Structures are given as structure tokens and as C-alpha cells.
Amino acid sequence: MKVLVIGNGAREHALAWKLAQSSKVQRVYVAPGNGGTAGDAALVNVPITDLNALADFAAQEKIVLTVVGPEAPLAAGVVDLFRSRGLRIFGPTRAAAQLESSKAFAKDFMQRHGIPTAHHAVFSDAAAAHAHVDQHGAPIVVKADGLAAGKGVVVAMTADEAHTAIDFMLREPGSVVIEEFMAGEEASFIVVADGKHALALATSQDHKRIGDGDTGPNTGGMGAYSPAPVVTPAVHARVMREVIQPTIAGMAADGHLFSGFLYAGLMIDGDGRARVVEFNARLGDPEAQVLLMRLKSDLFELLMAATDTHGGGVRDIELQWDRRSALGVVMASAGYPASPRLGDAIGGIPAGSEDTQVFHAATLKNAAGELVTSGGRVLTVTALGDPLRVAQQRAYAALEPIRFAGMQLRRDIGHRALKAR
Numbered sequence: 001m002k003v004l005v006i007g008n009g010a011r012e013h014a015l016a017w018k019l020a021q022s023s024k025v026q027r028v029y030v031a032p033g034n035g036g037t038a039g040d041a042a043l044v045n046v047p048i049t050d051l052n053a054l055a056d057f058a059a060q061e062k063i064v065l066t067v068v069g070p071e072a073p074l075a076a077g078v079v080d081l082f083r084s085r086g087l088r089i090f091g092p093t094r095a096a097a098q099l100e101s102s103k104a105f106a107k108d109f110m111q112r113h114g115i116p117t118a119h120h121a122v123f124s125d126a127a128a129a130h131a132h133v134d135q136h137g138a139p140i141v142v143k144a145d146g147l148a149a150g151k152g153v154v155v156a157m158t159a160d161e162a163h164t165a166i167d168f169m170l171r172e173p174g175s176v177v178i179e180e181f182m183a184g185e186e187a188s189f190i191v192v193a194d195g196k197h198a199l200a201l202a203t204s205q206d207h208k209r210i211g212d213g214d215t216g217p218n219t220g221g222m223g224a225y226s227p228a229p230v231v232t233p234a235v236h237a238r239v240m241r242e243v244i245q246p247t248i249a250g251m252a253a254d255g256h257l258f259s260g261f262l263y264a265g266l267m268i269d270g271d272g273r274a275r276v277v278e279f280n281a282r283l284g285d286p287e288a289q290v291l292l293m294r295l296k297s298d299l300f301e302l303l304m305a306a307t308d309t310h311g312g313g314v315r316d317i318e319l320q321w322d323r324r325s326a327l328g329v330v331m332a333s334a335g336y337p338a339s340p341r342l343g344d345a346i347g348g349i350p351a352g353s354e355d356t357q358v359f360h361a362a363t364l365k366n367a368a369g370e371l372v373t374s375g376g377r378v379l380t381v382t383a384l385g386d387p388l389r390v391a392q393q394r395a396y397a398a399l400e401p402i403r404f405a406g407m408q409l410r411r412d413i414g415h416r417a418l419k420a421r
């Protein structure tokens with residue numbers, strides 16, 4: 001059977017790599033993919049924004065299942081379009097994807113369904129927003145409404161920073177969400193949902209800041225590891241009961257069945273209470289790279305079950321995980337995240353092995369057949385090992401020979417989990 005993955009990052013490379021391992025899958029296509037997906041999949045030269053061309057391709061090639069990586073096509077309604085044409089696709093509809101695409105929608109949803117999160121207020125009027133900050137003081141969090149890929153959030157440690165953020169975000173008509181600051185440790189809690197049931201993937205944690213010691217600007221994620229020790233069995237049970245199940249039930253009750261990957265970004269405090277920082281309607285990147293390294297079950301069978309409208313969905317599925325930890329280090333281009341430089345030649349990528357994989361993101365083969373950088377996050381070098389320290393050593397050893405001008409990477413991925421032990 002043929003499957004299609006939509007997207008061009010390392011998350012999609014990992015999805016294609018994992019789907020290709022299924023004995024039921026003959027061919028994996030990735031649209032548009034990148035310079036590295038070619039080893040595991042065939043590239044389809046269609047951008048993720050051309051929904052009609054994606055559906056035409058799926059129909060023409062008799063694709064059995066399409067899997068969507070990034071948020072943009074979900075928010076644009078790729079799932080609605082595929083379904084209207086009778087094409088099987090794993091992901092939330094445009095309405096359901098609002099859990100990610102509109103922070104105001106997500107906060108209103110959580111409030112109505114009693115899902116724990118920070119108190120918030122929404123403002124389109126700058127004066128009212130400034131008054132709110134004066135009343136509550138700092139630390140306080142200011143967020144732009146809409147898809148901002150992590151860049152639309154300011155965690156203001158002073159009231160001045162909050163006022164500046166409000167003026168910046170409301171320089172054009174729009175709205176801002178102002179939230180209570182939550183203290184604690186973050187973890188990524190991702191489930192496979194079929195509309196009615198949710199099946200938890202292994203836990204993970206990412207590192208959002210560009211610099212060692214969690215300093216500097218926010219990025220899409222500079223590295224990740226799985227499992228996340230902060231999610232103890234007790235915290236896990238509580239998250240399923242207090243966050244995941246009410247979200248799936250609440251979306252169904254509101255008429256927006258959620259099927260797809262649901263990613264709850266959690267803040268977990270010292271008492272083991274988890275509150276939602278944000279929802280994503282997709283797998284995390286780089287979380288997917290470490291999770292898929294650990295997943296032993298057949299991903300194709302899992303996603304077919306999750307999209308089977310006549311069967312039991314994911315209700316009775318038990319996933320098998322590698323008992324080892326996984327850790328992934330992102331290698332980013334010069335200038336990332338503000339203005340990534342393009343076109344630097346990449347050399348020294350090692351071959352994958354049983355416990356090490358290099359997933360490509362912003363890479364492409366230029367006219368001369370050379371592999372070059374084509375955006376911000378270039379590669380995720382991922383390794384398995386037990387304990388986590390071994391996975392960390394393997395990932396850093398594997399990336400040692402890799403070279404490109406101006407490359408940036410963190411040297412401390414996994415530090416929080418290693419300190420916690």
C-alpha cells in the first residue's frame with residue numbers, strides 16, 4: 001500500500017522512515033520532503049499549501065493513507081478537503097485544529113470544559129490590555145492570537161516588557177491573550193486520537209531556547225528526549241484524567257471530533273499538578289524524532305486503526321516502546337532563528353544504525369548534486385541508549401563528523417532530565 005506524508009521537516013522525515021518499516025507499506029511519498037527523505041521515500045514536488053494538488057496526487061496514486069506533519073495545512077483545511085473527496089487522512093479538521101491555530105479558541109474551550117490552564121483575558125483594545133497588566137503586575141505572559149510558531153509569546157518578567165509586547169502585537173488590528181504566569185517544568189504529552197478515544201504516546205520534553213542553559217530566543221525546538229522523568233506514573237494518570245480525556249470528550253460535545261495527534265504542552269508544578277500551556281494539533285518537532293525512534297509498534301497499522309470509522313479506533317491498542325531512552329540534537333543554520341542563512345554545503349553525515357539516525361529538515365540537493373542548507377533547522381541527530389546519558393553520548397558522537405558553515409547546536413540537550421536523577 002502507498003502512503004503520503006505532508007511536510008518537509010525532520011518530523012516528516014522520521015514519519016516517512018517509520019512508515020517505511022511497516023510490512024504493509026510498499027511505498028512512502030513525502031510532499032515536498034527534503035534532501036534526506038529520498039532514502040526512505042519518494043519526493044513529490046507539491047508545496048504543503050497547495051491542498052488541491054495534494055488531494056489530486058493522493059487520488060491519482062491511490063494513496064491509502066495520508067499523514068499530515070505541520071500545522072499550516074491542517075489550519076487551512078486539508079483534512080476537510082481530503083475527506084470531502086473520499087480520501088483517507090490522519091489529522092484534525094480545520095475546526096478541530098483551532099485548538100492550535102487560535103489561542104483564544106483554545107483558552108475558551110479549556111475554560112468551558114474545566115481543563116486546567118492559566119487564567120487569561122483577551123484584548124483587542126491596547127489601553128484595556130495595558131490596564132490589565134497594571135492591575136496584575138509581573139511576571140505575566142502576553143501572546144499574539146493565531147499561528148506564530150512559538151514567536152508570538154512573551155514571558156514578561158517585568159511590567160515594562162509586557163507593555164512593550166502589547167504595543168508590538170497590537171501595532172496592527174488583532175488581539176492579544178494575557179495570561180497568568182505558571183511556574184514549573186514543561187513536558188510534551190502527545191496522544192493519538194480517533195475522535196472518541198486517546199492513546200498516549202511515550203512522554204517527551206524539548207528545549208525551546210537557542211542557547212545552552214536555556215538562554216536566548218525561543219526556537220521551534222533545539223533538541224528533545226524521551227521519556228520525560230517529570231511525568232511520573234501518577235502525573236501521567238492525572239494528565240489523562242484531567243486534560244486528555246476531557247479534551248477529547250469536550251471537542252466531541254462541541255461537534256468538533258478530534259482525530260489526529262493531539263499535543264498538550266504541559267507545565268507541571270512541584271505538587272504534580274499539570275496545567276496546559278498550549279495545545280498543538282500535530283506531532284512536535286523535534287519530539288517526533290525521539291518518539292518514533294522508540295516506537296516499536298507498526299505506525300501504519302496504528303494510524304489506519306485511528307482513521308477506521310467503523311472499528312474500535314485506538315481504544316484497545318497497546319503500543320510497544322523501546323525501553324531505552326532517545327535523545328535528539330538539532331543542528332541549525334547560521335542566523336537561526338532570526339534569519340537563517342541558506343546554501344551552506346553540508347558534509348560528514350554518518351550512515352544510520354540500529355541506535356542512531358540523522359533526520360533531515362532544511363536540506364536540499366542543489367544543481368551540482370551537493371547537499372546544502374535551505375532553512376533554519378537543518379538536521380536532528382537522534383540516538384537510543386540506556387540510560388539517557390548513553391543516548392546523549394551517542395547522539396553527540398554521531399554528529400561530531402557533520403560540518404556546515406555557521407552551524408549552531410546546543411551541547412546540553414537532556415540536561416534537565418540528567419540533573420533530576
Ligand code: AMP
Nearest residue numbers: 118141150153155179180181182277278
Ligand atoms: P506557547 O507558544 O504558548 O507554547 O508558549 C511558548 C513558551 O512560553 C512555552 O513553551 C513556555 O515556556 C512559555 N509560556 C507560555 N505560557 C506560559 C505561562 N502561562 N506561564 C509560564 N510560561 C509560559
Ligand code: GLY
Nearest residue numbers: 206221284285286
Ligand atoms: N517542539 C515544539 C513544537 O513542535 O511545537
